[in-house]
Structures are given as C-alpha cells and as structure tokens.
Amino acid sequence: MIQFFLKKPKFVIAFLFLFTLLLTSLLYEPLFGDKVFPNRFIFDKEGTIIGSSPFSPSEYPPFGTDRAGVPLLAKIIEGAKYTIITALIISTLQVLLSFILSIFYSRLPKLLQRGLEGIVESSLYLPASIIAFMLLAPLQFYLDPNVASENFLKLLSLQIIILTLIGIPQLVILFTKDIQKVLNEEYITASKTLGAHGLRLYKKHIIPFMVPRLLLQFSQRTVEVLILLVHLGFLFLFLGGYVMVEVFDGESQPFSLSNEWAGEIGKHFRGLSITPWEVYSPLLFFALTVLSFNMITNSIHEYINSTEIRRKKVNKKRSKEQEKIHSHKLSKERFVFIEKRTSNF
Template sequence: MFRGRWESSIMSSFVSVLFKFLLGFIGIMLISCTPVLLTINDTFDFSKYFNTFVGLLKDLADPSNWHLSNFNSSTFEKREISFLKYFKGPYLYSLSVLIISILLSFFTALILAFITMLSNRKIKKNVLQITKILESFPDFSYVFLIQMVVVQVYITTGYRILSFYSLGGNLVYVAPIVCLSVIPTLLFFKLFLLLYKEELNQPYVELAKSKGLTKVEILIWHCSPNALKSAFFQSKSIIWLTLSSLVIIEYLFGMKGILYYLRADFSPTGLTFILFSVFAPFFIFYSFVEVLVDKGNIERNVIFEKFNLPFLHKQQLRSLLKISNIRNSLSSIFMNRSSNRFKRWDIILPLLIVLGLLSISFLYTILFHDQIDQINYIYNEDGKLISRAPHPPSKNVFFGTDPYGYSILQQLLVGMKYTILLTLIIATIGVVAGYLLAIVYVFYMNNKSRKVINAIADGMHFLPLTLLVFILLNPVLINSTGVWSTTLTERLVVQILIMSIIVLPVTTSSIGNEMNETLKKEYVQNSVIMGGSLTWVIWKHINPQLWTKLVLFWTQHIVQVLQMFVHLGILSIFVGGAAYYADTPYRLKPDISEISGMIAISRDVFVTKQFWMIIPPLFVFMLLIYCFNLIADGISKKSIAKGM
C-alpha cells in the first residue's frame, strides 16, 4: 500500500513538472515571436504574429532548420551554425562561467555568513553596512573596479594577473567568473544571515543550549540544514538576477556565448532555441530537487478552492464611507500609531536625496531648457589647440565630455528626471497591477488556474529578465531608417508597458501568497464566514497587514528597474528610442538624453580607460540604488518591529 502511494505521488509530481515544462516552452515560443508583433511598420499585426508562430512550429518540426545564423566579419556573409555546434561551444562556455559563479557565490556567502554569526554585534553591524554599499554598485561596475586593480598591479609589478577580453580563440574565464559572482555573493550572504537569525530564535536552539552545545555546534548541526533548505527555495530570484548579469558580462568581455549568437540570429527559431537552452537546465534541476525534498509540504498554498464573496454590501459600504472609519483605516495603513513615526530618518533621508535629484533636474529644465553644450575643441589663451573631444574633466568642462564632445554634467542634469520618473512609473504600475491581479488570483481563481500562474512565475525565474526585455524592446526602440513612424510618447508608453508587464506573473504570485497568509488568520476567516464582502475583507483585514509589504515590493522593484535600465543602456537600448546616423551607420542617436543612455559607451571606456565618462552616471545610479535599498531595509525593520 505504501509503495503504491509513493509511486502515485511520484507520477503526480512527474505530470506536474511536465505540465510546467511544456507551459514554459510554449511561453518561450510566444515571446520569440513577439518582436514581429512590435515591429514599427507592422505594430500589433496579429495576423502576421499568428503566421510567424505557425512558421516557427514548422521550423521546429523540421530538423533541417535546426541551426543559427551568424555574421562572419571577415567575409561579410552569414553562415549557418548547427544547434549541436552551438551547444558544444558557446553554450557550454557561457553555462560553465555561470554555474561556477553561482557555486562560488553560494559557498563564499555561506562561509562569510557563518563567520559573521559568530562575530560580535559591532562587527556584524559594520559588515552589513559594507554589504549595503557594495550592493549599490550595478553589476557591470565591478568589471571596471577589478580592471583598475589589475591595471594598477600591472603598472607596479609588470605582471598581468587576469585576462579581460576574449579575442579569437582565446576564452577568458577567471575575470568573468569573479565579476559575475560579486552580486550573487552579497545576496546569498544577506539571505543566509536572515535565515540563521530566524533559526536561532527557534525553540530547539534553547533546548540545544541547555544540553551544553556550543554556538558553533548549533549552527553547524542544527541551523545549517534548515537554512540550506530554505536558501534553496529562495535562491530562484538570485538566479534570475545572475542570468541577467551574465548577459552584460558576456557583452563587456567580448565573450562569444549566448548573447553573441542571440544578437546575430534574431529569428523566432533562433530566439526560441537560445532561450530554451537557458531555461531547460535550471528548470529541470530545481524541479528534481523540489520533488526530492517534497516542496508541496513546505511552500505556502491557497487554503480555499475558490471564494464566493459578494463584492460589496450596502450596509458595509455605509460603514466604510464613514469619515471616522476612513481616517482610522488610512491611519492603520499609512502610519504606525507610534510617537516616533516621523523620526524614521533611515527612510526619510534617502527619500529626500531622491526628491532632491529630481528637483535639481526639473530646475535645470526650467532655467536652461535642457541645454547640452557640445565642445569639440578647446583652445588656450594664445589660440593653441590643447584638447579635442573627448575632453577629460577640467575647469572648462567640469565632468568632461563624451566621445562626441557633449557635456557629461549637463547630460546628467537633463537625464535624471527621465530616469527617476520612468523608474517610479514602471515600478508603480507593476506593483499596482500585481496587487489588482492578486485579488483576482486569490478570490476568483480555482486551484488549477492558480497553478498555471505559479508555473509561469516559476518559469520566469529561469529566463534572463534583461534578455527578455531586450528582445521585446529591440524592434520598438531601434530605428535603422533614421525616420520614426511612431511618436516619442508612443514609444515611451510601449516601453513602460513592456517593462511593467514582463514581471507581472512573479509580482502577482508573490502578492497573492502574502494575501493568502493573511486569509489563513482565524479572525479573517470568521469575517468571511459571517458575511463579510470582498471589499470589506480587503479594506479592513488584508490592506492593513499587506501595506508595508507592498511598499517593500515597490522599493525592491524600483531597484530592479534601475538595474534593468543600466543593462539596457549597455546593450544600446535607449529610453524613448534611438536612430542610426545617416553618415555614421554604427552610431545610435538617442531621442532624449537619459542617464542609462550614457552607459552605452561603457564597452568603449572598458577598452580606452577613459573612466571619467562612465563614473558620473555610474555614481548617480549607485546613489539611487543605495537610497532605495536603505528605504527597503527601513521598511523591513519596521515590518519586523510590528511582527508582520
């Protein structure tokens, strides 16, 4: 009997995994055809999209079409590369760098977290502060920091400790692995610290102490197994970020890996195969381990099949509309009933810095109408040429200029408002839409529908977010003709919608699970049983418990969007779009000046060592990320203090 139940459970798990796998593959095919739907001259031509999807199915069914197209720079011709050759070469190259980086990050973070937990409180505080600062650096900045160190060592000793660029058949490993592992190490480190702290507060720890076990023994034999299991289930979001970072590391190091061949072959067949090759190994690994550890008994599940609540009762509506009730509800949602609610400088100060940067940018627009000077040549008092673009920082140009002579300081002053406002809009739309869809997810969907949403959200964690956004925005924001058939407003709206919608499955699932936790509480269930309407339950019970976490989701999403802007800028996807110059076919001209667009020259700076061009926009991004990380940490502490 036991064996039969075990076999039945295994079969059920296999069917569930197979369903999610097929759903992920279909999603990849749909995404791979989407660039056709967003092409400027055929925007939202659904008949063309359908025909492209049918053509993709035919190509996948015909093995003779299983190849990628690659441009040969020596002969200026396209050549075909079989999927097998791609798999043996570029794919394994990228995957080996990625896996080694993740393993290095995981074990380094585990060891550092273990040592930190054994340290005194002052050391812990200093380590966490350093972690916050390091986490504010965009991932690509570590390429420049490490390169500076290597160059300085070479100048001092004459010895080059690392190779930084992949040329010809030379494959670089150490530098990409080191650069790629920094951010995941910081994230895993913070995760392990949190998990160890939670485990040390469990009752079994007190029992272990009473038996005379030391802290080292408790951490190794009791806390670590539970922390490792929890870390595995929470590591998907870290893998998600690392996959996006891999795309940028490949580009900066000139690695002929996944991104190189995706940019070379932008066909639906090529996109499908490359995205699927990234998705499949991680999905299979996580699914296999989840079956082994019986994830179904660990993760949070919805406790009701489907709610049948009336949307609103008239009597409850009158109660909700009473001024006193509105005031009390807003007070419970927006502020703590505490004497020090206005003394949270860890939240207020970074918020003031962000608002200050935004105000300075708007003030420059009002006073100088977004003027950006172009200085091609600088002469001394005798009329002698002393500098030509790009100019380094001097009394003539405070932050220097870019390669085309445009003032970097003025570009920053113009671009800050676009970066900050668009980031806030995208993050707000993502969280608000996720919240509204979470209500549908919890109250109007049955378990089967919820499983589909969760399957899509799980699958999203194994696809590089930057790569997906790049695929979708490339046909919208890059113009090879020099003449736009769409307005700037239309392109901005499409960009905002794409960057907001792409994360909706994950956001909806996360917020929905938080709602489920509130609905499991006894007083909420009693309210449902006693006839509480949907609006009543949401307003009186869910929102007061959920508000702080929604703000936390919002600040975390802001940081994610800022990182995404940096990645897109490196890949020459500019906010509002860019067109190729007629006289310089390899140079893109952004439609508006925005900070992430200044990051586009990062690869050139990587080679020329003209770091003054990249440091100012990098510093602004770091400052913004650091401020929103501080806000998120402040909100997290606030939630813990309230016992949420």
C-alpha cells in the same frame, strides 16, 4: 506610518537625495537647458586648437565631457528625471496591477493556480533582460527614432508598457500567497463568521495588511527596474530611442534622446579604458540612487517587522483574555455549589 519613517535618518537622507535630484532635473532644462553648448575644441590665446573632445574632468570640471563635447554634468542632471521617473512609473504599475490581478487569481481553483504558478516559476530561469530585449529590439526599427524626435514619447510609452508587463506574473504569485496567508488568520475567520465578505473584508483587513508589503515591493521593484535598464543600455536599447551624432569627421555614434543614465553607462562602457569618466560619472549617480532606494527598502522592512511584532503582541494579549473568559465560564459550569445539610443523627 509617516512618523515612523521620519524618525529613521537613513529614510530621510535617501528621500531628500532623490527629491532634490528629481527637482533639480525637472527645473534644469527649462531654466538652463538652452545655455549648454557642446565644447568640441579648446583654443589657446592665439586661436590655435590645443585639444578636442572628450575632455577629462581635470580639463572640464567636474565630470568632463562626452565625445560630442556636451558636459557630463548637464547630461546626468537632464537624464535623472527620465531614469528615476520611468523606473517609478514601471514599478508603480507593476505593483498596483499585480495586486488587483492577485485578488482575482486567489479565487481561481487550486489546480489551475498550481499550473500557472509552475509556468511562472519556470520562466524565472530566463533573464528578464533577454525577454525585454527580444520584445523591445523590433520597436527601434518600427518607430525609427533616428529620423525625428517626435517618436520619443511614443516609443517611451511602449517601452514602459512592455517592461511593466514583464514583471507582473511574478508579483501576482507573490501577492496571492500573501493574501491567502491573511485569509487563513483566525481574526479573518471570525470576521467571516460575523458576516464580513467581499469588498468589506478586503477594505477592513486585506488592504491594511498589504499596504506595507506593497510599499516594500514598490521600492524593491524600482531597484530591479533600474538594473534592468542598465542591462538594456549595454544592449544599446535606450529609453525613448536614440539619434546618431557625428563625433569625428565621418564617424557617428548613437546618443540617447533622453540622456538616461543606463544608456550612458552601456554606451560608453566599451571605451572604459580610454575615457573612463564617461562611465564612472553616470555610474556614480546611478549607484547613489540604488543605494537610496535600498535604504528606503530597509526602512519599510523595519516598519513591517515592528507592525508584525505589535500585531502578535495584541493577538497574544487578546488570546489570553479570551482564555481567561473561557476558563471562568468553564469553572462556573463545572462546579455547582451544594447547600450544606445538617444531619438528624
């Protein structure tokens, strides 16, 4: 599997981009985080104020600053780890928990499965962002992240748990159908005939078949979680909460504690016509991240297709060999050689 992906340039490029971005984000704060100071004003040689934040990319390259004077490049790098790692954690928990639950769900009576499946499919018409907003909005007031930053990890953990639970029912139904599809294969029936049951059946046949599909769903779910976070950012629900920062005299605005990209995009979207760089800068990195995960998804999909073709060829070859053996046995059984007898006449 690893050799297959290493031969795919788009997978290697996407993986290196995400790895480099995450490594830079993880090392940036301990190494350079204390060297970034807000630049609220620009002075001339005589000390007269000639400009105030936010500064455009031409005034403060490469991406300018926000209204508090913090360089957007620093915020983007610092928020990358919270954006990407949170999405990876949520998608990983969704896939693993859903697969475990689908094993038990596939053993339920068919009538109960159809009933639960109908409920899950009917809930698809309600956007996940609305459900997440209804569940996450009260937590902002309960934890009160505006008072102190010690509630950051507590709120972030609760947000991850809720966002994980939202996506599990759909995946359980999907994985259950895949498991039932495998169980109906001829080689599974043969394995059951030979005595393979329970954990051995899943270890030898189900799990190897499901691993590529789990990886595919993991990559797809990561993209879906990132898009969901953007929707929540537009609704002013930020990962880890927010603090109020004074941007002008007597005017304060909410700022994300984690500087995650989704919150930055949603927060500055209303000022798109005034300070477009505040939206376009995190949006650029967000788009590149989604593109990278889509490239990884396409590579995994190609791997699944190649394994399916290879598996069909092997099964076809085996079936032909079995047909030859079976026909050879029939020929021996149907035709009996009779000893030639000479006539006495």
